[in-house]
Amino acid sequence: MSEQTRDSDTPWPASVAILGAGGLIGSGVLYEIVTSGLCRHVTVSDPREGLVRAHAWDVTEAAVTAGLSAPRIDVVPAEELPPADVTVVAASRPEEPGRSRLTFATVNWELLRTLVPAVEHSVGDDGTLLLLSNPIDILAECLRRTSSLAAHQVLGYSLNDSTRFRSAVARELGVGVERVEAWVLGQHGDAQVPIFSQIRVDGAHVALDEAARRRVVEDIEGFFARWSALQSGRTSGWSSPKGVARMLHGMRDGGVLPTSIATDGTGYAPGSSFLGLPARLGRSGVVGVEEWSLSGHEYGALERAAELVTGVADELTGDVANLP
Numbered sequence: 154m155s156e157q158t159r160d161s162d163t164p165w166p167a168s169v170a171i172l173g174a175g176g177l178i179g180s181g182v183l184y185e186i187v188t189s190g191l192c193r194h195v196t197v198s199d200p201r202e203g204l205v206r207a208h209a210w211d212v213t214e215a216a217v218t219a220g221l222s223a224p225r226i227d228v229v230p231a232e233e234l235p236p237a238d239v240t241v242v243a244a245s246r247p248e249e250p251g252r253s254r255l256t257f258a259t260v261n262w263e264l265l266r267t268l269v270p271a272v273e274h275s276v277g278d279d280g281t282l283l284l285l286s287n288p289i290d291i292l293a294e295c296l297r298r299t300s301s302l303a304a305h306q307v308l309g310y311s312l313n314d315s316t317r318f319r320s321a322v323a324r325e326l327g328v329g330v331e332r333v334e335a336w337v338l339g340q341h342g343d344a345q346v347p348i349f350s351q352i353r354v355d356g357a358h359v360a361l362d363e364a365a366r367r368r369v370v371e372d373i374e375g376f377f378a379r380w381s382a383l384q385s386g387r388t389s390g391w392s393s394p395k396g397v398a399r400m401l402h403g404m405r406d407g408g409v410l411p412t413s414i415a416t417d418g419t420g421y422a423p424g425s426s427f428l429g430l431p432a433r434l435g436r437s438g439v440v441g442v443e444e445w446s447l448s449g450h451e452y453g454a455l456e457r458a459a460e461l462v463t464g465v466a467d468e469l470t471g472d473v474a475n476l477p
């Protein structure tokens with residue numbers, strides 16, 4: 154297959170912008186999408202300019218080593234980001250071991266709000282924002298409230314929670330994880346909602362008894378503490394970029410993935426918030442949501458998660474009009 158033919162197989166996204174491309178997640182996304190041939194024109198930005206230039210150089214050589222033509226990677230200050238089909242935001246203050254994702258909310262919103270004009274310009278009327286900076290649901294809701302972006306243009310990355318749930322269910326059932334379909338909806342954080350009512354193995358519905366559910370919940374709820382105890386100073390720098398590539402494929406080809414999206418009118422939670430839901434993705438962002446029939450317990454947990462996200466977003470944006 155010639156380079157030209159390979160390029161013409163991936164006409165979308167024609168361009169991706171990455172804010173926070175010096176960091177583990179941002180540079181991982183750059184590596185993943187360029188070396189997989191998913192996108193060959195990427196604009197990257199990070200205050201650590203030398204580091205992001207080094208990433209761009211190294212990734213270019215990785216692509217050439219992989220047999221691809223040289224990609225175009227532009228390094229610019231945030232305010233010079235051009236319009237892109239997809240804008241990935243992984244800009245963040247440093248994570249500290251043991252801190253909840255929620256404690257990130259204030260410091261990261263202070264950072265993100267300074268980037269709103271750059272993000273608005275990069276996303277424009279036709280692009281999509283894919284937000285990875287934590288806490289994603291709260292920051293996505295803050296962005297929706299304070300920016301000119303339409304709700305369907307804002308996507309929060311929450312795929313890893315479902316990966317961990319699938320793995321825990323597979324361990325519980327003693328089957329290969331690739332056979333398991335299992336979704337976590339709700340908040341990416343303490344108010345995550347594992348959807349036991351929709352678990353499938355080899356496509357067939359599987360019900361777990363109470364004791365098995367408890368073990369699975371303990372397993373997934375203990376993830377963050379187990380990870381933090383490693384004191385590695387790193388986040389999920391391999392799985393998240395892989396998941397971002399999966400989301401871009403889903404957007405390009407039309408797919409359903411757990412994604413943090415606006416809850417308005419979805420039937421999963423009353424009012425207006427941001428939560429992980431089974432989102433139908435398209436090139437313009439969110440094009441719909443799968444309407445599943447959940448258990449009363451699951452609907453209740455989603456409602457509480459939405460209240461939590463809305464409450465913190467109210468505090469951060471000073472939106473007293475939405476306070477009870």
Ligand SMILES: NC(=O)c1ccc[n+]([C@@H]2O[C@H](COP(=O)([O-])OP(=O)(O)OC[C@H]3O[C@@H](n4cnc5c(N)ncnc54)[C@H](O)[C@@H]3O)[C@@H](O)[C@H]2O)c1
Pocket residue numbers: 172173174175176177178179198199200201231243244245246247248264268284285286287289310311312313341387388389390393
């Ligand atoms: N949603 C998820 O599933 C998920 C998974 C892993 C990590 N994360 C989150 O992603 C974020 C990034 O994680 P990381 O491990 O890459 O962190 P990191 O500290 O390695 O990288 C953050 C980067 O943001 C840059 N930055 C700071 N201010 C900026 C600005 N004004 N403009 C552009 N860039 C700026 C920093 O210089 C740094 O390079 C964190 O908030 C983390 O919690 C989310």
